[in-house]
Amino acid sequence: MPTTIKDHLTLRTVDGGADLLAGELGQLPQVTVLKTLTASVTCRIDGELQDLYNCPLYSTAAIPLAGNPRDNGFLDPLHASTKEGFLSTLPHPLTFRIGAGREFAPTIARDLGWTNEPADWTVNLTETGTGWIAEIGPLYWTRRFGRLERLPWSTNPVVAEVVVRLAKIRSEHRVLDPFCGSGTLLLSANRQARPAELIGSDKRSVQIAHRNFAARNVSAELSTARAEQIQQPDRSIDRVVANLPFGKRVGSHHDNVRLYPAAVAEIARVLTTDGRAVLLTEDKRLLKDAVARTRGLKIVRERLLRFNGATPTAFVLIRTGGRRM
Structure with missing residues (x-):
């Protein structure tokens, strides 16, 4: 979509990810960031749309309107967008809906x-x-x-993009998700950096992940295996990304008391000297305790995210004594 436009847009992301979105938008010469809130970024775009279109850190984009439907000028931003903004790129006449204020639909x-x-x-x-x-x-x-074909507990795609950015993945890396489910995190890793190898495993069937990867022509090594016994050699994985079970839709705190220490120990075993892991969970104290009891790992960063009533934290882990990347 190499279309040149002039428009104002508000991009909605996950609560806790707006700074990352603003940072990426700020690197685009055609985009000016105007306002950053906890879950949205408002920007001005003057140039080609393609880079903004390709950014996966936002879930929706909207044109801010002027006041409310009773005010003069309420529709002015839409008139402007129809002339030279994003709406000018769409087939006309456009179709619309309006929730509250349906009585204004005929006027619009x-x-x-x-x-x-x-x-x-x-x-x-x-x-x-x-x-x-x-x-x-x-x-x-x-x-x-x-x-994406999804499971009830699959990672929100925008949350996955935040987790992957915290992992700082590069093209030469081998990337592992030992709780891969439908493959959302690995697909995000591929979208961001095209790493050398994507490896996913889960104790449940990985058939949905297979289908999601095949639909996008992405290669990955996928297997059914338990995170307590990662089938990879010592010091062979550069990055680990995972959405751990935390007992709301899958797993339980009782199970995690055994699972977390065992999985963290395996992650410590397979990570390279300069490796990095980003683990997402709401069972936060349990994960902190597991890391504290695991030789060779430490938490260097925590990021709280909020979405759909959930409030997990993404924990960034590196090796103790390792070089921070």
């Missing part, structure tokens, strides 16, 4: 020349805690990167 349809189609919309006008926005359907994460 008349003023913009759009069609009110609540079941098949391109633009969704909705009120948030910070004001009215117009969400753009084609910029939803699943529209840009495809829908």
Whole structure:
């Protein structure tokens, strides 16, 4: 989508990941970051859209609106976007829906020349805690990167992108997820850095991960195995990324009392001298205790994330005495 536009957009990410999103956007010459909140970044784009379109750190993108539907100028940002912004790149007439304030749908349809189609919309006008926005359907994460086949406990794709960035993966790395589930974290690692090797295992079937990788033509070594017995040689893995079971949708605290120390010990065994692991969990005290009791590992960073009622922390681990990367 090498389209040149001028527009203002608010990009929504996971709570706790906005600084990473703002940092990546700030590296794009056509993007100016205007405001960063805990779960969103508002920016101005003046140039090609492709880099912004390809950024996987946001789930939705929206045009901030002016006031509320009763105010003069409410639709001005949409008129502007239709002329030279993102909306100018879409087939017209556009379809839209509006939640609260449905009585304004006829006025919007008349003023913009759009069609009110609540079941098949391109633009969704909705009120948030910070004001009215117009969400753009084609910029939803699943529209840009495809829908993943998932398990009920699968990692949120944007959360996966945050975890992968904390891991600082490079192209020469061997990357392991010993709790890979549907493969979301490994697919994020591949999207970011195209590492030399992706390795995933899970005690449950990895057939869903196989299908997700095949659908994207991504190669990975996937196997059914327990995290307490990682089938890799000592000091052979550069990066470990994992969403640990923490008892809300899968596993239990009781099981984790045994699992966490055993899995952490295996991670310590397989990590290279300059290795790095990023582990996501809500069973935080248990993980901290497991790391503290494991020779050769230490926690160097913690990042709290909030999404869908969950509040896990991503823990960054390196070797004690190892060189921080």
